[in-house]
Amino acid sequence: MERFFDGMREGKLMASRCPGCGRVFLPPRMVCERCLTRAEDWVELPLTGSVETFTEAHVRLAPDGTLEDLEDPELIAMVRHDGADTCVAARLDAPQAAVGMRVEAVLDPGAENVLDLLSCYRAAE
Numbered sequence: 183m184e185r186f187f188d189g190m191r192e193g194k195l196m197a198s199r200c201p202g203c204g205r206v207f208l209p210p211r212m213v214c215e216r217c218l219t220r221a222e223d224w225v226e227l228p229l230t231g232s233v234e235t236f237t238e239a240h241v242r243l244a245p246d247g248t249l250e251d252l253e254d255p256e257l258i259a260m261v262r263h264d265g266a267d268t269c270v271a272a273r274l275d276a277p278q279a280a281v282g283m284r285v286e287a288v289l290d291p292g293a294e295n296v297l298d299l300l301s302c303y304r305a306a307e
């Protein structure tokens with residue numbers, strides 16, 4: 183995952199690609215679940231993608247590992263980036279969501295916690 187996190191620190195989304203069948207994994211995976219080949223190739227993907235599915239969250243995981251109630255519910259989207267075969271889940275900063283909605287990743291390259299490097303998604307132009 184280091185290459186993935188380092189990439190986001192440079193404002194890039196790096197995905198792993200299976201040299202056996204060509205599947206592209208974002209978030210990166212070490213081994214392709216289709217053909218069990220090591221997914222050791224790397225490709226840069228665009229920040230844009232489409233919402234595959236979404237849900238509304240009413241709680242979130244607090245830093246101490248407990249669940250805390252959210253004052254306002256948050257949209258959590260599963261986004262398939264253009265060129266990827268898998269999805270990334272993150273908060274969608276939009277008033278509403280729809281399947282197929284075009285979105286773009288908002289990166290926070292200066293985030294202290296690697297889990298915050300992908301800040302959220304927002305509607306793409």
Ligand SMILES: [Zn+2]
Nearest residue numbers: 200203214217
């Ligand atoms: Zn494969």
